[in-house]
Amino acid sequence: MIVFKPAKFWIFAFFALLLSVNVKAQYSYVGRTSELSSGYPVADVNITHKRLGTTIVSDQNGAFSWDFDSPEKTQNYRIIYNLFFAPYNANVSLRLFTSDGKILIETPEIGAGETYPLPKLKPGVYILQVLSDAKVDALKLFSSGELLTILQNRETQKSAFSNDTLVFSKNGYYSVEIPFPKKDTIAHVKLLSKTDNDLNYLNGLPNYQAFDLLQSSPFVTNQGEVESLKFIYNQHDNRVYYMNSKRFEFHFPFAEQFLGYNKGHYHFNITQYTNSGERFLYPGSINYYKALDKYVLRFYAGDEMDCSQIRHIFDRISSTSYLQGKLYLYPNNPEWESCSEVPVITSDELYEGQNYQALNLASGYGYLRKVDFEQLNSNYLGKHDIIVLNGIPNDVSVVAGIITTEFQTPLSHINILSHNRGTPNMALRNAWSHPKLEELLGELVYLEVQADSFIIRKATLNEASAFWSQNEPQTVVSLSKNTNTSGLIDLEKAAYSSVNTIGGKAANFAELLKLQNPSITTPENPFAIPFHYYHRHMENNQIDLFMNDLFENEIFKTNQEYRKQKLEELRTKIIEAPLDPVLTELIRTKIKNFKDFDAWRFRSSTNAEDLEFFSGAGLYDSFSAKKDDENKTIENAIKKVWASCWNFRAFEEREYYKIEQNSVAMGILVHRSFPNENANGVVITKNLYNINPGFIVNVQFDEYSIVFPEPGILHDQLILYTYSLDPSHKFTIEYLSHSNIPGYSGQNVLTEKELYQLGEYCLQIKNHFFNNVPHSCSCLFDDFGLDIEFKIDSPNGKRKLYIKQVRLYH
Known part of the structure; x- marks a missing residue:
């Protein structure tokens, strides 16, 4: 019979007695299995030693204890995650005291090798008596408020082996495989339920x-x-x-x-x-x-x-x-x-x-084809083809979808065109040898580009035909053009309504000149050449007759190679025909015979460009005229721009959108050139990547192109959020990638001050076009998109931000 002494005696006895550490096992694994989400114990978990192939099972409290290299069980007192482990060779009972002798719990007998859950205690030191028929031990405990631990340390022997591996498994839970060091180890193993639908x-x-x-x-x-x-x-x-x-x-x-x-x-x-x-x-x-x-x-x-x-x-x-x-x-x-x-x-x-890049999140149907990048121009591409390319082209005629092996710039012309067409566009580095793509080559397929992955499968002709008839343009569009207005156009007196006289690019540029608070910096001395001079050039040199005959020719309509050849012939006729000297003299006078700037940029501006339903991004070409350069003359620049109206890809794009080719006319936007720019970039004035209001900015050093990027070249890409938690700023900058142009490592293309100024410019432009320029976007201001091109130049040795172009973005 055990006679209990007063509490103070047992406090004194604790300091007199030492914890029994009759260690015969080399090492032990002890611990508890519980549910990860709730923390509740998980009983009957199978714990398997991978090397030995033996298994034990956790008890009703989720507790387990496993001794190794021992012929008999040892009498060790353990408290693991508030569970008291009784010795294997004796029944014991427990009494728990506060440090001042107040008794907290008194237990009945605990069976040999069983466990008993101790309560959570306030932080502090406590004394636990372990009573058996043979003796009484006193343990000093410390509570953290959550866990109880024994303050004495027991020495352990190192094992000759590095690790054991235990596998914890139970039906309804994911198995957990844990390497254990071969020494005394305490483990709290948390199991994840497979059916936890209410997990927060x-x-x-x-x-x-x-x-x-x-x-x-x-x-x-x-x-x-x-x-x-x-x-x-x-x-x-x-x-x-x-x-x-x-x-x-x-x-x-x-x-x-x-x-x-x-x-x-x-x-x-x-x-x-x-x-x-x-x-x-x-x-x-x-x-x-x-x-x-x-x-x-x-x-x-x-x-x-x-x-x-x-x-x-x-x-x-x-x-x-x-x-x-x-x-x-x-x-x-x-x-x-x-x-x-x-x-x-x-x-x-x-x-x-990365292996996969989603560019334009869309779906479509087409015949899957592999086209070698080097042979792109010699291959016929149909509007119902989905093409796999082992490179990034600058020009691709209308197709149903694009998969490239090289990553693309999100605001490149190829992706802007895909966006405007509503066709899927993605990059997949292993696309050229991808097993699924190989399996479907030549088949009619459904392709869906998702943010995180893509879907491609065989499709039926019925579902594809229904999609094409519903999603492709069906109505013929005849564009308005005014060919009577002559003379160079002062853009400060023009507006968006001038689009039928000077084209979309010049008309949108005219709207930029209306913005005064703050005044938007645009390229100096801008003006426009109206459609009148293009129309006269075509008539006076009878090029319009040649063009009209082409459009009636059945071979031209049905044979792509023939169409390519004839369009090239048409462009040659435009370039080789003499230019009206009156127009040349008008321009020389306007630019003061290169007195202010040594180079001027002549930029395409058609009535089939920068429109709400038709972007025309990258379809046409721009050229420069330079002082004292016999190849880059005013005459050559103008005629080359006019000729680009009949680029093969421009023609095909207009055909896809059912635009009447005879209704197209080319004007020209002229302003000083930027031969030594510090940076160039594109802004989309709505957030393409998440729901927070902001702008997407892509910008690159010098003249490295954003819209026609070289493979492997990264640029600064960032979200310029139109809010800030810092009251001293209106914007928040989040970088998504940084330029990897050699020689600029560690530098940002734009300074923080330049980004804030760019944000101010874009907010003003967006507000003006949203409220004052006709558009059909039934959207809130944050979701209204413009595509804005800009440059950083140093005309007087000081960096300066210029806005050079704006168009609607849907």
């Missing part, structure tokens, strides 16, 4: 299955084959909340529902992304790049976190997930590029690691 968040990611359960499409959708998971780090409890991103599109509703945030969305935005004294939440996302097998940490670009805060969150994610060694920071805010204490990944590395 997890506080840990034990494996990819957990990530996959929570992931959705990335918020910024400019890259393919990416899975994204949103999270919030809560500073108050030092936990990471991995959100069910399929259920919660934004961070605020989650914070409101599960983290007790009750001050509204606006307050959340101005306090939980800034250095506010009220901040305790840190929202972010983790993007998984499947082709790279790397996970990328991203934050809102306007977040005011510093590198030490990012490092702390990075460490918390690494310690609560399987991502250690695979997690990187993407510094979409330039200030984070100096965060040297965390591994950083560059846009170059992400770009190189």
Whole structure:
């Protein structure tokens, strides 16, 4: 019979007695199995030793204990995650005291080898008596508020082997395979249910299955084959909340529902992304790049976190997930590029690691064909062909879809044309040998380009025909043209309504000149050559008769190669015919015989260009005239621009849109040239990648082209959000990629000040065109799109921003 002494005696006895450590086993694995989402114990989990092939089962509390290299069980007292493990060779009972002797619990006998769950206790030191027939042991415990631990340490012996591997499995749960070091190890194994449809968040990611359960499409959708998971780090409890991103599109509703945030969305935005004294939440996302097998940490670009805060969150994610060694920071805010204490990944590395790029998210039907890039011009391409190209062309006639093996610039002419046609466009690096594409070559297929992947399958002629008849232009369009107005046109007196006299590009340019607050900087000394002079050139040299005969010729209509040859002949006739000397003299007088600038740009401006229903991007050509250059004369520049009206691809594009070819006329926009520009770029004045209001900016150093990019060349691509949490700024800058032009490593193409100025210009232009220029967009202001081209030049040694073109973007 056991006689209990007063509490003070047992407090004294604790310091007199030592914990029995009769260690005969070399090492032991002990721990608990619980459900990842709820934390509840999972009983009857099979725990299998892969090398030995033996299995044990966790008990009703999810507890397990496994000793190795021992002929008999040892009498060791263990407390693992608040579970007391009784010795294997004795029945015991427990009494738990506070440090001042107050008794908290007294248990009945616990069977040999059984477990007993101890309560959660307030932080502090406690004493546990373990009573058996043989003796009484006293253990000193420490409570963190969540967990109980024994303060004495027991020494363990090192094993000659490096690791064991245990597999934890149970029906209805994903299996977990864990390597254990061959020494005494405590493990809390969390199992993920396969049927947890009500899961809102997890506080840990034990494996990819957990990530996959929570992931959705990335918020910024400019890259393919990416899975994204949103999270919030809560500073108050030092936990990471991995959100069910399929259920919660934004961070605020989650914070409101599960983290007790009750001050509204606006307050959340101005306090939980800034250095506010009220901040305790840190929202972010983790993007998984499947082709790279790397996970990328991203934050809102306007977040005011510093590198030490990012490092702390990075460490918390690494310690609560399987991502250690695979997690990187993407510094979409330039200030984070100096965060040297965390591994950083560059846009170059992400770009190189991608296999798939979604350019124009659309679907369509066509016959799948492989076309060698080098032989593109000699191949017939039908409007119902979906082509696979082993390169990026500058010119492609109307086709039903495009797949390239090289990545494209999102705002390149080839993608703008795909966007305007509504046809799918994507890049797939292994497309030339992709098994699925190989299998479907020559077949009528359905292709759908999605943000993260693509669908391609066989199609029937009935479904394809129904799609073509519904989606392709069916109505013949006759364009208006005024060929009577002569003389050079002062664009300050013109407007968008002048499109039937000077063409879409010049008419839109005239609208830019109306903007005064702030005054939009445009290329100096602009004017326009109206359709009148093109029309007279065609009539006076009887080129119009040759052209009309072509359009009536059945061979011309049905034979693509013949059509190419005859259009080339037509262009030659336009260039070789003499130009009206009166027009030449008018222009020489206007530009003061090259006195102000040594070079002038003559830019195409047709009535089949920069229109609401027809962009014409990249269809026509522009040329320069230079002082004292016998090849780049005013006459040659004008005639070459006129001739480009009949480029093969321009003709085919107009045919697709059912534009009457005889109704087309070419005017010319003229302004000084930019022979030594510092940068050039394109802006789309609506956010193509997520729902937040903003502009997409693509910009490149010098004269490297954005719209006709060279393979492998990256540019600065960014979202210029039209809001900011910093009251001193109107915009927030988020970089999506950086230029990889040799010699400019580590530099941004535009300064922050230039980006803010560009944003101001674009806001004013967008407001003017939205409210004052006719359009059919039944949309809100944020969703109204313009395609704006700009340059940075240094006419007097000082960098200056110029807006050179604007057109509607749908």
